[in-house]
Amino acid sequence: MTQDARVQDFITSFERLRAEVEKVIVGHREIIDHVLIGMFAGGHVLLEGVPGLGKTLLVKTLAEGLELSFSRIQFTPDLMPADIIGTNIIVEDTDGRKHFQFQQGPIFAHIVLADEINRATPKTQSALLEGMQEAAVTVGGASRPLPAPFFVLATQNPIEMEGTYPLPEAQLDRFLLKLRVRYPAIEELNTIIDRTTQAQAVTVERVMSGARVLAFRELIREVPIADHVRALASTIIMATHPQWEHAPEVSRRFIRYGASPRGAQALVLGAKVRALTEGRFNVSIEDLRALAAPALRHRIILNFEGEAEGVDADTLVAQIVEAAEAVIAQGKEAFLR
């Protein structure tokens, strides 16, 4: 298969999967694209939005469109780590002898929906950490690998904070992208009403296997990136750090801690997937601009002033990207350098 054909195959599969999801989900094209980008980049995605916007439905539909196992965990305050990763239970064999047997938890699935993840205690939330980062869990001293591809989609409600446990920074950092699900437009709302209040059953076809997902992940890592584009990605990450010598004023003023190197990885990997979906064989600066907010918004920790003034992370990231481009350009026309 030629490279062109591989790329074309990816684009076709991506568009078919998106079309299947869009059979159920109305609007939210950007959210769907970013969820798929997160999946093909090999990361996990956190969906944030008020109840009723279709976050859970989006994930369920995506799982239906893939030939992959799916499990849903509803996070509650009394959920225990063992409820997620599983536990050893005593079983009796045919000879009447008893022994321990590992009972897999719901995390042992290709696609895991962690619904309302911020409702569980930090202890339970942290049970996801190892799985998300290492694609393996340790139970009773034995490490057990999770199936590949392993993809966690978590949802959380940003407005109802009573009785919730906001995700710690370490866990937030493990999500490749954080997406904000917004209210649909009025036309989309009309379509939602039509589609969900009539007796028309929507069937989602399975269009992609796990093996193909893994193959596409390899293809994505082959996408070349130019030196100056990579330098811009690094500069964006550095510009989120208020201590950096070229940090823009907004970073110095509103940010306490900037993005980690994982942020740079997320930015570049996401940009690679986006480049391929656009039919391009290389990462462009435009890809970085498009992925900067979802890849960095949860990795920037505001200081007191930023919190007090209600600074929007997306606006902040946009300003940082602009400042980073200015740093790269050194304030001069390219031909004068």
Place this chain on the structure above:
Amino acid sequence: MSHPETLDRLIRRVAKQVRRRRIEHYALRGAFWGSLLSVLLLVVKGPLDEWALPLAAGALVLGAVAGALWGGLKRTSVADAARLADRAWGLEDRVATAMDWVGRPGRPPLVDALIADTLQRVERLEPRQTARRLIPRDGRLLPIPLALAVVLALAPAIPVPSGRLPDFSLGGEEEPQEARAGSPLTDERARPAARDRLKPHSFEERDFATRGGGTGAAMSGDLTAVFKDTALSGQRPDFQSFLKKGDERLKLLEQADRLPDLQSDFTASQYKMMFRKSKSLSGGLRPDQISPQKLKELLEEMERLGRKGGANWQGDAAEGMEALEGGEPDRALQAMQRALDKMRAQDEASRSGKNLKGGRESQRGAGGRDRGAGDGGAYEDQDFGEGEGLMPGRGRSSSPKGEATQRLRGNPYDVGVEGESRRGRKDGYDTNMTGRGGQMGSRLQYLGVVGQYRKMMEDAIARESIPRDFHSQIKDYFQALDER
């Protein structure tokens, strides 16, 4: 694998365009600085004579050529050219990425697809200008020195100052030296510096501010001149005395209406005014370039002043006017100079060290320095004795400040702390008081704790990043606590 020919060709094309733009850019900058040099040369074209124009033109051309050479010799990197090509044709970093990766060993297979895709797109490109023209700020200002240079080239040469001041006196009338005989200033004037010889004595400006009437050698701008006619003129500033009862000089300065009227003494004299006018009339000009109209106005003004005060220069001023009307400006200038000399003589005669004593104070007659004593001891004029004054608990003042114990009830915080200090440790939180004050411990503890927290608050505001908007709120809160 070498760079595909198509990509190389594109890069060369872009680099060529960049070079052309750079040449334009730097040539404009060079021309600007060259034109400035041209202007300078044309300003002094008198001495340069017929060489001025060729030199100016040469400077302009040289500047432009040097700039163009500088711009033309600068190298354009392949990466820059590739990025410009991407930007110009909307290739979304394809060319730059292809150029980056094409020479790398072990590149992924997708790079070949990228190069093929890029070549395909590049071959379809329409020729286009990739580097936009960027006119430097110097270049935008270039028309100004150019226009200036043209004007200077067409205009006659600007006369270069010879270093000799015009001699308006013509008659070279000697200044009456005896009027200031014996004064230190006269001694100085008797040995004028070599440069001063060029200056006619009659037009010398006198520094009246330095004319010491007292003992000190007062410098220009020195406040001792203010006290020269007071009893303080001979006293040196005494810090101990200041601590005890305040510096008498400062007290005197606070009473502005008792100070000598320096403005009327030093700047508002008729002679001074006329002298300045005559100087501005003739400064930097030859006698034949003096405006007759202005000279006439000056003479009229002198005559008016003379008429008003019955002075002796009225005749000279009138004579000057007649000479001017008769078309004899030289004679008019001589008359003006005579009148000016007479004005100065009268001014100096009326001025002496004693006159400084009065000022506005003397105009008011009895309302002078002794007014305080005469008013029966107004507060600000009291003469406190040693160890007395405005410090709390000292002096005979009837103000609330006085004996500290007498002021106890004047402050709301003091309420309820009356009592006697007990022996022993005094740095605790309790009142250290006996009697009624000792029973009010809680109130004092509260005040003490509030003070500690206020200090912590101020430290926190200074150290931590708290939004400025919140500073005032936090301070208001502590202020409210204080008022309890």
